[in-house]
Amino acid sequence: MEQAHHGAGAGPRQRAVEIGTALLTMLFGLIVIYGSVIVGSGWGSDGPQAGFFPFYVGLIICICSLINLVMALREADSGLFAEWGQLGQVLRVLIPATIYVALIPFLGIYLPSFLLIVVFMTWLGKYGFPLSLAVAVGVPAFFYLTLERWFLIPLPKGPIEAMLGL
Amino acid sequence: MKHLHALGLGAVTALGMTALSMLPAAAAWEPTKPVEFIVPAGTGGGADQMARTLQGIIAKHDLMSTQLVVINKSGGAGGEGFLDVKSNKGNPHKIVISLSNLFTTPLATGIPFNWKDLTPVAMLALDEFVLWVNAEAPYKTAKEYEDAIKAAPDNTFKMGGTGSKQEDQIITVAIQKALGKKLTYIPYKGGGEVAVQLVGGHINSSVNNPIEAVSQWRGDKVRPLCVFDSKTLPYTDKIQGDLSWSSVPTCKSEGLDVEYLMLRGVFMPPGVTDEQVAYFVDLFKRVRETPEWKQLMKDGAFNQTFMAGDEFKAWLDQAETTHKGLMQEAGFIAGN
Amino acid sequence: MIVDNFINLYHGFYIAGDPFNILLMVIGILLGVIIGVLPGLGGANGVAILLPLTFSMSPTSAIILLTCIYWGALFGGAITSVLFNIPGEPWSVATTFDGHPMARSGRAGEALTAAFTSSFVGAFFAIVMITLIAPLVAQFALQFGPAEKFAVYFLAFASFVGMSKEPPAKTIVSMMIGFALAAVGLDMVTGQLRLTFGVTELLNGFDFLIAVIGLFGIGEILLTMEEGLEFRGKAAKIDPKIVWKTWKTLPKYWATSLRSCIIGCWMGITPAGATPASFMAYGIAKRVSKNGKNFGNGEIEGVVAPETAAHAAGTAAMLPMLALGVPGSPTAAVLLGGLLIWGLQPGPMLFVEQAEFVWGLIASMYLGNIVGLILVLTTVPLFASILRIPFSIIAPVILVICAIGAYTVNNNVFDVLMMMVFGVLGYLLKKTNYPLAPLVLAIVLGDSAEEAFRQSLLGSGGSLAVFWSNPLVSTIMGLGLIAGLWPLIAMAFAKLRGNTTQPA
Structure with missing residues (x-):
């Protein structure tokens, strides 16, 4: 899985794609959170409601996407994603x-x-x-x-x- | 190879088929390609078993000129299967077997369909429900169990069942209402699993269909207390010791006034012709005459009511109203 | 008791060894291999489809035919995993991790031989267990309520996570995406639809197989294209002696095999199933093996572990079906339906009332697996030679197979579109160093784990103490915690020993 050791040639930067992916996963996380809130994401009288797990799953996706985003932004330009x-x-x-x-x-x-x-x-x-x-x-x-x-x-x-x- | 077999066996069973001669005119339409038999439930469940038995019987006795192909579409508590049939307007090469989710799924999930979107063909049978406890439990009769529930605080007793907001939970809610006490309802994926959870002592009781729990009863692991029907079952073959299905009392006679039967019926897409419906009504009438079908009815202690046409539609109308009432009372309607 | 079993088994061999039954075994295995090779068309579908054809046979012959289809599917699932990175069956996903890299470096024959042989070993172990201690095992299975089941899923997760080299935040995102996808559709516990946003196509949720066919199969084709129009296994030399050569190396891995057998039997009985068993066996092998760091790059032990466990689990799953009437796998569920149709009632009395049938079946498991092993091993050179077909011919054919596979999972055209989306996603995630295995594991187990968790809480009235309420559940949870914290524990040990070299 070595990426971008292909020497010369132009193409999208790895960093840009990483940022894009992080944004994409964050969007996905937000959709999941939204969907969970609709069906109820609390803790009912007899255990978690339908949206309880998906809600936290969505939340974790968003938090980790944020970390990935920051990492990608801070990263020095690491070469090409692909030519x-x-x-x-x-x-x-x-x-x-x-x-x-x-x-x-x-x-x-x-x-x-x-x-x-x-x-x-x-x-x-x-x-x-x-x-x-x-x-x-x-x-x-x-x-x-x-x-x-x-x-x-x-x-x-x-x-x-x-x-x-x- | 299969057809060779079917010829020989078909000749033998044809002797018993008086129904065959009754409806010669109905053969005006015949399927011209394989008929898809949609099962709005997963592989291995009660509806699936019945569909595959039908497929086997029809193939073995050569009751249809083309093949019957079983397809499972279980998504969204069966909604996927019903929607598929609904959208195949006028396609006579598609039938669907239904269970109570015909009524409960649209109510509980808001999936947009109603049985009136489909063309009713026939009721094949009704499935019974029985109240079961573990054989080691101290309750010998339904009365004793009811008294124990009444004497204990709410939610002491755990009732296991198949799925959520479907037939098993509807019965549970009706029991709660009759006894004035709450039970803890725990949903599982399939009836077989519920029966085993009961044997393992993880739940106190279940309302399994006879066929789902009969083997555990034979092994003296579970005990039937009462049947949720208006009269006792007619099957007198010994199952456990001297007991048979007919020795299980009705719940009403045991002071638990709850009745529930589940539809096992067949539907077609909307917009098919009367001739096409008549073909399938006739087909299922012939299936009912086969020894394999009779054996299945006996094994599963089914209620063998058969209906078609207007009678069936009237029954469906009635059942829909009942379900709506029950679901509304239990607070199971989507969007509430 | 055990002596009785042997006498019964002897009679069983007499029944199963009937030439007609042997012929059925061969037919069954061959059909099963075809079913196993086609992704999407699983053992359960195969058995369900052929079930009605068996009505005119005796129950013993019928179940021999059907179980042999199942064995065949178990064997066959490994073939496309190794050759094209497309798992033919859910339980062969873990086989792709090392099997496909082996094929890419020209060792397809070796990988296939190892996979088939391990499958056989796993199955054989499970059958011996069934022969010897069936009633005990059935008793053990009854102990598993929702809390115990959740503990098992927890253990399966814990033994698999924390082992990837990718950045932790990416691993977590990947796994959580899997959980989220698993949650789409009907929530079994409340009967509510969730995350479907009113789209009827989403009613069914995201099937694990669709995701896997896309992420692994289509993703792999895209990666191959990027690296030039060349299929990397082209150099594969077809050596008819490859089977013998591989066999010589396999005994080295006896410990991995034995461990995987035990994991597999346990998972098959409890019923968690073959897929978690294969992941768990792979995860543990990776940690324990001294070649652990090389797992994922074509380590033969990484093929042995999941295949052994999957087949042991698949076979062991038959036992709860027969003894309790509760299926340990979807295929067993269909077979269960078959038993009822043939007029047999599985459950506690089956072993007593239908001894001939039960022992005929058990004997057929021995014979069927031996027949199966011989059959599939002879196909190794044939399958390995598929890799010599040029990529521009094989690639569109793989695409067609993937599309058909995706369709047949749920008979849904929408799934074919989803497969393509997953394919692009797989390419993107792989190129940006997100591990795919946690995502896949989460899709497989997410739903069941959540369901068991919530069933437990319903039963306990919302108290989490239910997961420590008896010795069995506490032990499994404890094992899970140890497995989950293993990387930390290992590091602590290394420090204690004054070992300054950090594990990479």
Whole structure:
């Protein structure tokens, strides 16, 4: 887990990301505190109320986030979080993957899986279409057979499956 | 392989199926793909067991042309499962089994649904509730236990039950009201766990369903005091010594005027056609004729009332009012 | 008494050794391994799904098939943990800590062999225990009320925390995030919804498996991408003799194995379950082992400890189910339903009335695990060779598997979206030195621990003294305190001995 020993190159600073993360966890802590207060965070007649534990959990998150924030602010600039090029690589997976999961509620799981594998293999892996198509058809087909046919677990389906009457 | 078996066995049991010939016209609609059977509770619980038994019976006797697939959606005390069915308007390939959380969950949590959002199909059975104590406890009858509760200060006796603001706690509140004393109610995740806590002496009593505690009774670890029904149970098979379910008196006869039965019914999404409902009513009628179903009813000492159509709707209306009243009295309604 | 058990067991072997039953074992194990490999599709689902198919079998054959699926799932959970850092089952999370680093440095075969063998050892130990002292153990399990259960969770936590090198404030934030996520959804004790903010998708809370698939699985893919399009296990050499070579090194870790077996059996019976057992065994092994500092970087002992404990717990969980009718694990809960459907009533009388069934089952546990071990060991070279597939083919396939896995946990599309969020979070937290293990442990145990705590207080009328009210609960709480304060104690000892070198 060595970060930022990649020599030259530009990118976001580790310190900035640390600060951002601390702020993010603090926000999360505040949401938890708010949610706990709504349901009651006191100590009722017969023990703690529903929000008692989450309230203190949220409080501790906020306090520790504050410590992390101060530590990050005081820290000397410790180098890069990652180079832009590296982050670009990450995004090249993250963006297709995000589109993939965003499509599942509308198109079911099979078609997006097919598209994901084809895009990934041809665009990032520079494989030819025959192999890409074979994998992209084979994997969803395998899951269809094992899960839906064998184990009787229905997976999400979209309009195309409905048309085929599956 | 399974279907080969089913053919042979189906032929034998078909002899007993007079119900089959009664409704030939109802076969106008048939499922064209696997039917999802939603269980609004976790795996291993009473509703789940019943759903999986139904699935097994239907597969074994080949009662349906496609498969029945059981899916658990237990989030939010079952609210997740009901919402899923509610939102699948007009989908005839989805059914849901219900328990009392059909009424209690929307009231206790404010999750937006009502049984009227679904299409009632049939009541399969009613589940009984029995008052249990540890077999080593000195109370031989419900009367003795009631007297002990009345004689002690509030919250001396601990009642264990499944979940919070659901059927077990509703019964507990009704008992408190009848006796004029408070009990400490401790919620657990499942009925089996409650029974074992009772055996281990961590609680004083429980209101387990018969099937949840019967094995502990057979082992003489727990003792049934009374049943929360208007009449004693009809099952006379010996369970512990000379005792059978029929020898358990009603709570009312023991001076505890509390009655409660839990629905085990099936519903469909809103907007399905009468034909589609009729198909499933017919299906469950045939299930009731199978020996496996009869065995399950006997093992669990179920109340075998079967209802469908308007009769069932009237019952649901009545039950909803009762639950609302009970929940309101107990202060279990969300937002109060 | 014990002699009787052996006679019964002998008859049991006769029943379980029937060729048809052996065939069912093989089928069951293979199905179980597939179920175990798919994240999300757990042993409980697998058994539940196949339960209706067993109605036309004899109860003994049926339970042999179903329990073998369970053994298979226990074995199979380790495979994706080691290869892709994706735990196939909750109890194999701790296996990823050292198993995946081993795979990355080209030792996947070794890690898998160690995992499978340890699983077998753990299971075998638990079965021997069941054979010898079943009634005693059942009695012990009855002692556990809410207070005792809370004490066990406390001990599991205490033995795992305080061992990370990351800054304490970050460790605490990470763990507390886990607790907060575990709290979302229905509060079992009051029947109220909390932290859902009216969003129906949050009714179900955050399932531990969704978080784990995202944090570990997706997070790992993102990290791999950052470091260039290369899968680091590519160098893995496939050596058919790897099994023998690994076996030679394993006896060294007998103490870890034995300790993990005991932890596992205890957790399986009480019923805390296989997942806390695996974390606890890992945590303790890390502290006690002389290689402790190297845990997390591919130490084989870090695979042995959690796998042994998980499998011992998973097996021991069968006992309370049979003897008390209370399931020690979700899978056991489904099997329990099966027993009822086959007309058997688990509980105190089962051992007396259905001796043939019980001992047939116990004998099948011995045979099933032996069959299972042989089957999975033969697949080691096959699975290890998956790592040779180029990353740009395997990565989208892993993504698809993760999505399917996340969906099948609760049949919920929303969970797939959450998985992606957790994936990004996992990448971010890992890069900023927040440890993920405490977060995961808190999600697994947070809910149950809080529930047990509040049940105890309900019973005691709000008095905290309930946690010191009897010898059993006091002992466990005491052990928990010692475990929690262990780093301080160790430091004090070091000072006393005049040892000036600070433990790092």
